[in-house]
Structure formats: C-alpha cells, structure tokens
Amino acid sequence: CWNIAHVSFAMWHETGRRFVPGDLSPANFLVPSADHKRGPKLVSLARRRAFAGLEDFVGALDDGFGRRVAADYPEVSPHLDVPTVLSALLDVVGVDQGLALVDAAVWEDDALAGAVSAYAAEVRAGGYIPHPLRFAVERYRAWATLADEPTKEARAATLQELEGTYALREVFAQRADLRVRFFRDTVLSDAPEWARVRLDALIDQLHTGALPPESLTEQVGLIRGAPGACDELEYFLTRLGYPHLSPEDEAAFMSGAGHAAWTDVVVTHEDTTGRIYRVRPPVNPKELSALQRLFLATATEVTFQSHHRFLVAVGERDTLLGGLFYELDADSRVAHLEKIVVAEHSRYLGVGDGLMEELFKRAATAGMSAITVGFYRRGYFYRHGFTVEGRHPGLVKHLE
Template identity: 30%
Template sequence: RFQGAFDLTIHLNKNLPPAIVKEEIKWLIAAGTDSKNERLLPLFGGYWEEYELWTEAFVTRDSLAKFLERENKRTEFENRDRLFQLWPHFVWNAAAAYMNFWAITNFKIQLTNPMPENITIPTHDYQLGTLLYSVSMRVESESPKEFFQTFYNRFIETTLDRHSFLDKKSIWNYIFSGITECEGEETALKLIRTFIEELKTDSTIKNRDETIARAEEFIKSVNSEGFIPKTLFFAIKRFHRWRNINHDADRTVQAEMLHDLYNTYQLFELEKDFKHTRTVFFLKTAFNKSFSELKNELVNIAQKQQYGELSTEDIQKLYLDLYLIPNLNEEEKFFLARLSYPHLKPEDTAALVQAESSNGEITNLVVQLNDEDGNLFLIRAPASPKEISRLHALFLDSNLIVKFRPEQEFLVALSERGFIIGGLFYERTDEQTAHMEKIVVSSRYRRKGISEALMNELFNRLKGEHFSFITTGFFRPEYFYRFGFKVERKYSGLVKEL
C-alpha cells in the first residue's frame, strides 16, 4: 500500500457462462467513466479467463443504503437532521449517476436497479466520488418516463419506506437538477418536456399531476433564472444554514464564511464552465436581503455572464458600476468590493471609492496596507490624469525614461498624506496575458515592502480577472525572479504563471 500498491476487490465467477462474464466486463470498462471523464464505476483492474476472476479497485465507503441505516440507528435528533440536510445531495448525485449511464449508451439502455444499495455517495456535499457498484441489470429503453419513474420508485420510495423522516415535497427538483448537472440545460429540459408529455398520456402514474407541476415549475425556473450547479447550490444552502444559527455575525465574519465556502466547494473551478458563479453566489448570500434595484442588476449581470455576452473587462466594469447605485449601505459596499475583487481577504482593509474622471464618475478599489516600519499606505488606480503625471515624474526622478500610452493601466502607492510614493504600469496583451512595463518607488520609501505590495496587488487583481500569465522585459531579472518570473522560450522577456 505504501509503495504504489492499492486495495482491490476480487470477483470469482461460479456459475455464469464465460460469454456473459466477458459481456459484463466490457460494460464495466465502457461505462467506467462518463462523458466528462469522471469515474462512474470503480477502476477496473484485469480479467483472468483461466481462473474465471476479475478485479477492480476496492471502494472503502459504504453503499448509501448501509450509510443511512447505520446513521439512523443513532436516533439523535441532530443526526437525523444532518441526514435530512444531506438527502437532497444524495438524490442529486444518484440521479446524475444513473443518468450518466443512460447518456453513455446514447439514451438507448437504462439501468433497472437504481437502488440505494447499488451506489456509494460522499457523505459531505462538497465532495466528489459518486460510484455505481454494478451495471449488470439493464433494459433497452429510450423513454424519459421509464427512467424517471424507475428512479423515483426504486431509489426515492425505497429509501422513504425505510426512513420516512427524509421526505421532502421538493424532491423532484433535486432529481431534475441531477439530470441537468449531468447533461446540461438544453438536453435536460428536452428530456423533462418529453417526460411531461409521456405522463399526460398515462393515467396510471401515482401523483401524476403533482409530478407534472413540479417538472413545469423546474423548467420555468431554469428558463428565467438559469440552472444553479450542485456545488454552488449547496454552498449557498450551507451559508444560510449557518446564518440561521449565527444571526449576529458581523460583515467580516460573514466574509470569512463566504471565503471559506468558495474555496471548500471549489467554486473558482466552477467559474470555468459557469461564468456567472461568483455573481450568483453573492446574490444569493451576501445580497440576499438587499433592495430590489441592486438584486435586479446582479440578476442581469449573471444572465449576461451565463450566455457569454461579457468579456472580463465588461464584467469588472459592471461590478464597479453597481457602486453608483444610490442608497447603498456600508455592508453592501463592503461586499461589493469583495465581489468585484476576489483576491480581497475578509480582514483586508479596502473600499471602493468614487472619483471624477474625463469619462465621468468612476469607481476605484483602494487597499490599505502597512509598510515594514508600520506606516500606513494605500494602493489604487490613479484617480486623475494629474496623478498619472505625478507617477511619470517619479519615474523620471529615478532616471527611468518611460512613455505612457492610452491602452496602459496603472497602480499607484500613496502615503498616508496622499503623496504618490510608487507605482507601476501594465497592459493587457490578450485575454490570458498582461504585460508589466516598469515599477518604481520613491527613494525615501524603498526597502519598506512597497514594491512587493504593488506587485502582489497587481498579481491578485489579474488573477481575479482570470488572467493566466504576466510578462515583463528582461530588465533587473534578479528582482523579478523573487516573484516567480522565469525565462521561457515562448516569451521574449520573463513570464510568471498567475
């Protein structure tokens, strides 16, 4: 185990004909991973025909049926409440897993045993690793009604017969969500619509009208608000469970919780496929009780992000424009800063401030820091052409001849009294890469950590906008090596991966 080995399960055939065994092994291999290359079955090991045995990776976690049975025996109220909270997570994952198998067969073959005994699901809603134990019980079927009703009867009702306290009126929403998680909105909604039409022609289905109503409600919700993926949904849900207990949490503590949830549920990864993740997360948590104008603007931004209508710069501008909405309270301003700039830590002293520019009123992030002597200084973008001119003069005072261009952007460091004591300038070369030109710090403020603070603030802001690389020229390379820059053949100077 400690030298590259791992635990495995050995299956020994006793009475199945070899042809059937080979057929089943083909299914174990073919259905081992889904269309997203995520594992659906335990990793297959090998088949030894002469010994009539085959192996697969050993699954240490219990089946869902065993887990529920064991946990339910404890009978404490808190434990049952935990299971009640986890039940939607189990349903969501199970529906997605069984749908994954159907999708792998191009919607031709379904599993007939979607039982809680045939699946193992992580017991925390932020974990991955749902696995089916077997795909041996199959039937040819292209019917969504057969899929949904089999899943409901075998998985939902079987579990509720044993653990009635898990019953939820909204359980169909989690079934449909699992399907949508698996297949995406377009395919999932098409399947659900077909399911509705099939139900309408079958009067023998129990609770048919309620099921149709739930399906239609789900379709309407997805069409109007978009689909909320699993990790995002359960991160939001966990935040509200925490807030219901911790009513008096101040905004810094709430920000810490939001920060922890965003990392624990790996929502940064989710942003790659669901561009509106961060907007929806803040809308449903920090701004859940805000006034309608702010919430409506966030909904509009999320919808545009969802359909790929916005560039990174567009999104950043729209976030900052939210700060111009009248009557924002201090808590809303606090969370808007953290929505706009993901790199801000909960405890960071930072604010969005408004300033006049040639293009009208702009919003600027100001970060407050202390140098190595304990003196306060600020980092922000220049608030006026005059400040850019002062930065230019600082470069000249340091014998650095630079020429600013309209496409370049700037960060400046200011002393507590408001004097510009350092700065840098850069430009975006493409959607993935920015190029930093030069950095300068006034001679009397050097060796106090100000240049490091400027560099790190630039890195953090670019990372928050999903940039992957930053380049710079091959000047003073020893200085830039300290920040992780290196030479690569694709770049003329130095490059750092953000």
C-alpha cells in the first residue's frame, strides 16, 4: 500500500503536481516482494489523468487498488490505511509541505477528514515516522509473536539485524528520537509503565530539541539506574545508550565525577587462554601515564592530545595489558588510529584483537564510515581488514 501511494505521489510531484496515474489497478504496478527493498514502478503512464485534489486521489487509490486487492485476498481490508497513504505523501514532498497540503485540502467525507486530522496532529506532536522504521517495527512484532519466548539475546540480535536490513542507521543519524522510538516500540514495549513514561518524555525532548542528541546516553543511563529496573530492562537500555554493543557482549559501567561527570561502558572479553580482560576508556590520568609508559617500553614515541580518544585493556586488579588512541573527524566521517600497543606478556593472546574490535564498533556508532592507520605493521592490519587505497593515506578499513 505504501509503495503504491509513494510511486503515485512521486509521479504527481515530478509532473509539476498536475497528473496522477489513471490506471491504479494492481497490474499497473511493479512492487518489490520485500518491504525493505526499494524501487516500486509504474508499468504504464499512458492513462494518466489530471490531479483533482487529495481527497479525490485518496478515493481513487481506495477504489482502484485497495478494493481490487481485497477481492483477490479477502483477509486484506478493502480500504487503504489513511496514515500509510499520507506518510507516502510526506516522504515525497517533505513533512512541512506535506502537512500544508493536507491542511489546505478539502475533505468532505467526515470519516476521512477525521482520520486525516488525527494523523496530521500525530505528526505535529510526535514527528514523522519514516517508512523504514514503521516496517521494521511491524516485522519485529510479527517475529516476536511467532517466537517461543525468545531470549533477550535473540531479541537484541533481531533488532540489530532489522537495523541493518532497513538501513536504520541513516534514519537515526537524522533524528535521535527515532532510535528511542525503535526500542520503545519493540524490545521495550512491555517495559514497566514508569520506564515507558520516561522513554516517552525522552522522545519528546529529543524531538523538540529540548535535549541535545549527545545527551541521550546520559539520560538513558538515568533510566537504567533507577530503582526498580530489572536485569532485562537494564540489558536493553544499555544497548540503547551504547549502540556498538553486540547482543552477546557482557557489559558493566564505569563513571567519573568532577567538573565533567561521565559514564561509559566496560566490555568483558576472554583471551585465548580463557582469562578474562576488560576493554574500556582510562578512568584517570594515572592510567593514561601507564599507557604512555607502555608505548615507550616498545620504543614508540607518542604525544597524547586533547582531541584524542583512548581505550585500554585491563586484567585482574586493573593491570594494564594494552591500549590504543585514536581521533574522529566528523566532517570526513573518517577515524584515524594513531597507535596500538600490547604488553609483552599479553601478546598473541587476542588482547589486541579485543581492542581493535571495540574500536571498530565505537567508530561506527560515532558515524564514521572508515578508519585509517599509518603504513606500518601491514601484516597485522591486513588481518583486521585494512587495505591500501589511493584516496586515503596509509591503510584504510571501511566500516559496514
């Protein structure tokens, strides 16, 4: 339904908003078999007709497409869903123009006018929901209904898969509130009422601009740390606040006080001998000094600067096993790994791999499309997916 309305409104828009398809039968449309695929097409434009207003066209869609589909598939409603049709209009012309067109249109049918008014009010109050997000939520709910008491890891993995299938990272990059909506309407739909109320407030603050997107992790942390938050709620809120975490990652939290309070995540790994180590940012200047000494012990001169970001791997009693530092360039969307080091007693045990894995996830979450590194230790970096490209200095790895 959405694809049919979208390709029809696209034709109307591309013809100077003068013409719409005259043949709205299902046979005149080529629609992808899966809702995450793009590219619906009109078979023929030969029977185009003059546009006579939104109400007329919505009615024509209902008669020409909706009723004919229902005749072949009785389980389908013969009437098109008004929000779905208007969502396609807003996607074609933009939210502001779309709402202006809806407001200016004459709606003589009372039931239709009520549905249109309700949808417009919903968009103005809560924002436009892009169709990939709507489809992803519907697909998750269909899976969850059929799944037999899925584990939280399975639910998180399904969410992660849908995020990739429907290209939701692009959607979330435009509006931070949409990622919260995605979680609220899927894995957190059965969360306690107090948590859902706070999520709704967070969505509203992000949508209106009262809360900057960079404050999302902190605000989610406040909900996660509230009394009454069960393990499952904490698990999903953690992944809402830290998108780079995999479903199977075992994560804890660290925080610091002072003039700039902060919270970050600690990810647990296991080396090749079965020993546990953790990857996290340094907690204080003492750890940064220890990291610098570790570099110096390998005859590597480094200079830490204020724009650098750091990750360290620590073992029992927070013994430093290794670390790296890097920088992010928001304009080019390319991160640069300055240096990585692993203590001699911890080499060849997978500690460096754990550091690199965490770097890749954090860089991708920060919106980076690639990571570069100097033209050295090529064998090591080739193993981690780096290559040589003429348009990047040194070595580069493209992030999926």
